[in-house]
Amino acid sequence: xxxxxxxxKLTIWYALAFSIxxxxxxxxxxxxxxxxxxxxxxxxxxTHGLKxxxxxxxxxxxxxxxxxxxxxxxxxxxxxxxLIVIADDKGEIVGSSAxxxxxxxxxxxxxxxxxxxxxxxxxxxxIGTSLLRFWTNPIAKxxxxxxxxxxxxxxxxxxxxxxxxxxxxxxxYVSLVMLTTFGGYWLAKGATSPIxxxxxxxxxxxxxxxxxxxxxxxxxxxxxxLAQTFNGLLDRxxxxxxxxxxxxxxxxHELKTPLATLMGEIxxxxxxxxxxxxxxxxxxxxxxxxxxxxxxxxxxxxLAWSQTDAKLERVDLSAVVNDLNEVAKKLAxxxxxxxxxxxxxxxxxxxxxxxxxxxVLNLIDNAIKYTNEKGRVEINLNKEKGQAVIKVxxxxxxxxxxxxxxxxxxxxxxxxxxxxxxxxxLPIAQAIVEAHRGKLKVMGNSGKGxxxxxxxxxxxx
Amino acid sequence: MADLVVDPTRHLVKRxxxxxxxxxxxxxxxxxxxxxxxxxxxxTVITEHVWDYNFDGMSNxxxxxxxxxxxxxxxxxxxxxxxxxHGVGYQIASENEA
Numbered sequence: 001x002x003x004x005x006x007x008x009k010l011t012i013w014y015a016l017a018f019s020i021x022x023x024x025x026x027x028x029x030x031x032x033x034x035x036x037x038x039x040x041x042x043x044x045x046x047t048h049g050l051k052x053x054x055x056x057x058x059x060x061x062x063x064x065x066x067x068x069x070x071x072x073x074x075x076x077x078x079x080x081x082x083l084i085v086i087a088d089d090k091g092e093i094v095g096s097s098a099x100x101x102x103x104x105x106x107x108x109x110x111x112x113x114x115x116x117x118x119x120x121x122x123x124x125x126x127i128g129t130s131l132l133r134f135w136t137n138p139i140a141k142x143x144x145x146x147x148x149x150x151x152x153x154x155x156x157x158x159x160x161x162x163x164x165x166x167x168x169x170x171x172x173y174v175s176l177v178m179l180t181t182f183g184g185y186w187l188a189k190g191a192t193s194p195i196x197x198x199x200x201x202x203x204x205x206x207x208x209x210x211x212x213x214x215x216x217x218x219x220x221x222x223x224x225x226l227a228q229t230f231n232g233l234l235d236r237x238x239x240x241x242x243x244x245x246x247x248x249x250x251x252x253h254e255l256k257t258p259l260a261t262l263m264g265e266i267x268x269x270x271x272x273x274x275x276x277x278x279x280x281x282x283x284x285x286x287x288x289x290x291x292x293x294x295x296x297x298x299x300x301x302x303l304a305w306s307q308t309d310a311k312l313e314r315v316d317l318s319a320v321v322n323d324l325n326e327v328a329k330k331l332a333x334x335x336x337x338x339x340x341x342x343x344x345x346x347x348x349x350x351x352x353x354x355x356x357x358x359x360v361l362n363l364i365d366n367a368i369k370y371t372n373e374k375g376r377v378e379i380n381l382n383k384e385k386g387q388a389v390i391k392v393x394x395x396x397x398x399x400x401x402x403x404x405x406x407x408x409x410x411x412x413x414x415x416x417x418x419x420x421x422x423x424x425x426l427p428i429a430q431a432i433v434e435a436h437r438g439k440l441k442v443m444g445n446s447g448k449g450x451x452x453x454x455x456x457x458x459x460x461x
Numbered sequence: 462m463a464d465l466v467v468d469p470t471r472h473l474v475k476r477x478x479x480x481x482x483x484x485x486x487x488x489x490x491x492x493x494x495x496x497x498x499x500x501x502x503x504x505t506v507i508t509e510h511v512w513d514y515n516f517d518g519m520s521n522x523x524x525x526x527x528x529x530x531x532x533x534x535x536x537x538x539x540x541x542x543x544x545x546x547h548g549v550g551y552q553i554a555s556e557n558e559a
Contacts, residue, residue, distance in 0.1 A: 323486070326484055357512075
């Protein structure tokens with residue numbers, strides 16, 4: 001067992017807390033029992049003592065009459081074991097029911113001692129083999145102390161009972177402490193075993209099986225929370241990891257060929273000495289290629305990271321779409337496409353301005369790309385049921401039935417016209433819209449044009 | 462070519478006596494090129510200046526705007542006011558104005 005483990009610590013704390021609480025309870029029980037027993041004895045002693053004193057006072061000087069004295073001592077010594085001694089003011093014993101044989105000397109010295117006291121007192125003392133409880137009281141007549149009375153009773157029974165009680169309680173106490181310790185250990189084991197299970201499971205999770213999950217105990221307690229939190233973390237790690245892999249794959253897929261071309265161009269140029277004009281031409285072409293590579297890389301990065309950074313700002317969507325409307329008009333010029341718009345002012349969303357405009361521009365770019373000369377493109381921005389809705393409609397070539405399920409796949413290029421792009425436009429737009437907790441819908445009929453709609457949740461600012 | 466007049470305070474552009482209507486974006490492109498006369502201004506710089514964010518991966522947007530701008534200011538002759546620096550960007554060189 002680990003000494004620093006929670007199970008061990010909990011057990012120790014249980015045992016310690018119980019031992020302290022248990023000893024306090026048992027101790028107070030013992031003290032109360034003891035006090036009750038002594039109180040009982042003391043009150044019996046004093047009651048008897050006071051009665052004896054009353055008789056003694058009534059008989060007055062007759063105390064010295066041996067017969068009378070013996071008679072009343074006999075009467076009061078009917079209680080078994082009860083000892084009654086009366087002494088005069090000088091401490092000399094004048095009467096005694098002593099049955100303690102050799103102990104008379106002890107009693108005589110006791111009497112001399114208490115004779116000086118003028119108050120009643122209780123005390124315990126051992127005489128011979130037995131322990132006695134004493135009560136003494138001065139006998140006063142007309143304000144003058146004329147003697148001392150002493151009443152005693154053996155309390156061996158009390159002491160024996162008390163010591164029996166102590167041993168019984170000790171046995172109970174020890175077994176209770178042991179029980180608590182084992183119980184505590186068992187409870188702690190029960191409480192920590194799900195944690196151990198989770199730990200074991202997590203140890204087994206590596207990069208190759210990130211999609212595995214920790215079992216969530218349906219206990220509704222902190223352990224369930226912990227397991228769920230772990231699963232959430234695993235989910236995020238898994239998707240981050242997948243994104244990373246996808247990114248690497250995309251980079252390899254998309255950049256390898258153009259890079260090879262670029263290197264080939266440069267290598268060819270370097271095979272022999274050329275005129276500066278030729279170098280210039282090669283460099284310019286290389287720059288164009290490099291720029292295209294950069295664009296592609298940015299696209300792939302956009303796609304990979306559109307879901308990550310979460311710092312959102314209030315975006316004037318109306319202004320963004322208006323800007324893009326102008327871009328659309330310019331893009332449409334070459335094909336003499338008519339761009340119509342219906343952009344409602346004052347629509348705001350929470351998000352990233354550049355990413356959002358990127359998504360909308362991709363839709364516009366597609367619309368113009370796949371629309372024939374003198375066609376028509378429509379850009380709308382509206383508010384429906386609190387959502388901001390951007391609609392890009394064209395009457396172009398549309399999307400074939402076989403292509404439609406694939407339009408959001410990376411690098412998918414439909415069998416459309418020769419103007420095919422990177423194959424990343426729609427996936428990027430979708431990723432951006434989804435990162436804004438929105439939805440992108442694309443509907444198209446081959447030959448009848450395409451409609452792309454972005455739904456964005458309303459701002460709450 | 463000195464007949465092109467740009468008034469940045471009033472957002473006015475004149476070619477000779479003809480008043481040219483430019484959109485704010487077109488105007489700010491022209492203004493940027495003039496302010497950096499004789500420098501080659503890259504597409505990236507232009508997009509960041511005009512749209513305050515960049516159209517990464519869509520550098521042809523600038524070309525489209527440039528084409529529109531040229532058409533509006535009648536810059537379609539053989540000797541152009543705005544020159545294309547292939548693969549890099551655009552430039553307005555002073556000797557063309559002289």
